Amino acid sequence: MKTLSFGLLVSLVIAGSTGGRAQVQNEKWPTRAVKHPVPSVQDTESAAEKDARMKWFREARFGMFIHWGLYAIPAGKWNGQDVPGIGEWIMNRASIPVADYKALDTKFNPTQFDAHAVVALAKAAGMKYIVITTKHHDGFAMYDSKVDPFNIVNATPYHKDPIRALAEEAQKQGIKFGFYYSQYQDWTAPGGAAYKTGDHKPPTYHWDPAQNGDFATYLHTKAIPQLKELLTNYGTSPAIIWFDTPYESGYRSTDNPDLDKAHGMTPEWAGEIVQLLNSRKDLIWNNRLGGGYPGDTETPEQYIPAQGYPGRDWESCMTINDTWGYKSSDHNFKSTETLLRNLIDIASKGGNYLLNIGPDAMGNVPSEEVQHLEAIGKWMDVNGESVYATKATLFGPEAGSVSKTEMGKDGKPKFVPEWKWRSTTKGDKVYVHLFEWPNGTLHLDKVPRSVTGAYLLADPSQKALKVSQKGQTVEVSLPAKALDPIATVVVLKTR
Numbered sequence: 001m002k003t004l005s006f007g008l009l010v011s012l013v014i015a016g017s018t019g020g021r022a023q024v025q026n027e028k029w030p031t032r033a034v035k036h037p038v039p040s041v042q043d044t045e046s047a048a049e050k051d052a053r054m055k056w057f058r059e060a061r062f063g064m065f066i067h068w069g070l071y072a073i074p075a076g077k078w079n080g081q082d083v084p085g086i087g088e089w090i091m092n093r094a095s096i097p098v099a100d101y102k103a104l105d106t107k108f109n110p111t112q113f114d115a116h117a118v119v120a121l122a123k124a125a126g127m128k129y130i131v132i133t134t135k136h137h138d139g140f141a142m143y144d145s146k147v148d149p150f151n152i153v154n155a156t157p158y159h160k161d162p163i164r165a166l167a168e169e170a171q172k173q174g175i176k177f178g179f180y181y182s183q184y185q186d187w188t189a190p191g192g193a194a195y196k197t198g199d200h201k202p203p204t205y206h207w208d209p210a211q212n213g214d215f216a217t218y219l220h221t222k223a224i225p226q227l228k229e230l231l232t233n234y235g236t237s238p239a240i241i242w243f244d245t246p247y248e249s250g251y252r253s254t255d256n257p258d259l260d261k262a263h264g265m266t267p268e269w270a271g272e273i274v275q276l277l278n279s280r281k282d283l284i285w286n287n288r289l290g291g292g293y294p295g296d297t298e299t300p301e302q303y304i305p306a307q308g309y310p311g312r313d314w315e316s317c318m319t320i321n322d323t324w325g326y327k328s329s330d331h332n333f334k335s336t337e338t339l340l341r342n343l344i345d346i347a348s349k350g351g352n353y354l355l356n357i358g359p360d361a362m363g364n365v366p367s368e369e370v371q372h373l374e375a376i377g378k379w380m381d382v383n384g385e386s387v388y389a390t391k392a393t394l395f396g397p398e399a400g401s402v403s404k405t406e407m408g409k410d411g412k413p414k415f416v417p418e419w420k421w422r423s424t425t426k427g428d429k430v431y432v433h434l435f436e437w438p439n440g441t442l443h444l445d446k447v448p449r450s451v452t453g454a455y456l457l458a459d460p461s462q463k464a465l466k467v468s469q470k471g472q473t474v475e476v477s478l479p480a481k482a483l484d485p486i487a488t489v490v491v492l493k494t495r
């Protein structure tokens with residue numbers, strides 16, 4: 001069988017896509033083993049309690065990320081010039097003065113935003129949860145905040161709270177709803193942190209004196225009070241808090257707490273936020289709070305780890321084009337084939353796929369993003385059983401292998417993905433997702449179970465396929481043609 005190759009599924013080096021930091025394959029947000037000043041739920045719960053708390057997340061496998069804010073107005077251009085990089089970083093990358101950026105709020109009136117349609121789109125795609133930016137690095141709150149008037153209800157002609165509209169729709173349509181919150185970076189609040197881009201100078205990497213101030217003051221007068229609002233004012237939401245960028249640009253947590261103090265969320269500051277999180281019993285939160293708290297999930301961004309994170313929950317977040325926040329010039333959309341095989345690949349490694357949409361300044365979802373999500377949903381309608389609530393593959397080598405000759409950008413032997421098939425597991429069923437259609441027979445080695453039957457998941461009659469097994473080698477006779485050009489699923493019944 002010919003080998004399919006995708007450049008998108010395993011990251012190489014993604015330079016400049018996250019505010020100028022090169023992001024290398026398998027980069028993790030290190031959570032230094034430090035004593036937690038405030039015990040988190042992960043520190044205190046039993047394994048059974050953790051399983052119960054994470055159950056819906058592990059079954060969901062597929063969620064929608066939404067990056068939406070004032071940055072959708074410039075949409076990647078400033079003073080008539082294209083600004084490189086991801087759209088939501090435009091204030092930092094173009095060194096936009098605070099006053100000029102904040103003045104965008106009088107122009108923000110997304111009257112075409114339709115919360116029902118956005119939640120319905122997520123469901124049509126087969127997504128089981130949504131995570132939306134409630135306050136990104138630019139400091140603008142996309143919800144009705146009494147803490148800071150720089151928000152969509154108070155400072156714009158729109159005067160409505162899209163987070164409340166989405167929370168109500170999510171509740172009605174039976175989908176979980178989570179909040180992204182940038183707890184460390186805030187480019188418009190005095191004292192808020194900033195990752196370095198361009199020629200911005202240490203130690204603050206600010207570009208406007210209006211940004212200067214004391215981080216602890218920002219944390220105690222804005223970030224923590226806003227997190228309190230978000231955790232108490234939206235009913236059963238949020239199910240997830242998605243923190244982001246807890247350290248300085250390129251700065252990584254070390255064993256030097258003094259360095260941490262100067263450069264990122266300290267264990268004490270993070271502990272004050274954990275105090276808040278502990279107030280929501282079933283809350284799930286990620287590994288990007290900082291201060292040495294691992295949270296619940298690893299968060300590989302724009303890449304899929306070679307073998308997942310065995311024993312750890314994880315979620316690969318990815319854009320459909322190249323930007324999280326809307327950019328009018330970014331039409332570099334991935335194919336439905338790539339996106340759907342990403343989802344299957346991630347599920348086969350026991351992870352979740354958080355796939356992003358970036359609504360424009362009027363609140364419309366770009367049509368290309370709608371089309372791709374609807375196409376994925378059509379496949380999920382027929383084959384979702386092989387993704388939802390599944391466990392990782394019983395095999396492994398199908399994902400690819402480590403090169404004996406080539407080194408990755410991280411200096412380690414390069415993982416070279418293989419794109420012929422994947423597999424997931426659920427109870428006595430083993431699902432084999434065929435990306436390439438074998439010529440007549442599916443041949444599997446090292447099958448650790450006895451196979452009692454097989455059928456094609458997309459075959460409504462579930463017509464039995466001929467199976468032969470000798471030891472751990474299994475052969476399944478297949479019809480001449482695949483039922484789906486992107487992935488046809490063979491179901492093995494096992495015992």
Ligand code: GLC
Binds near residue numbers: 019317
């Ligand atoms: C990076 C970017 C941020 C984006 C996030 C999504 O941290 O800085 O803009 O929201 O990735 O994972």
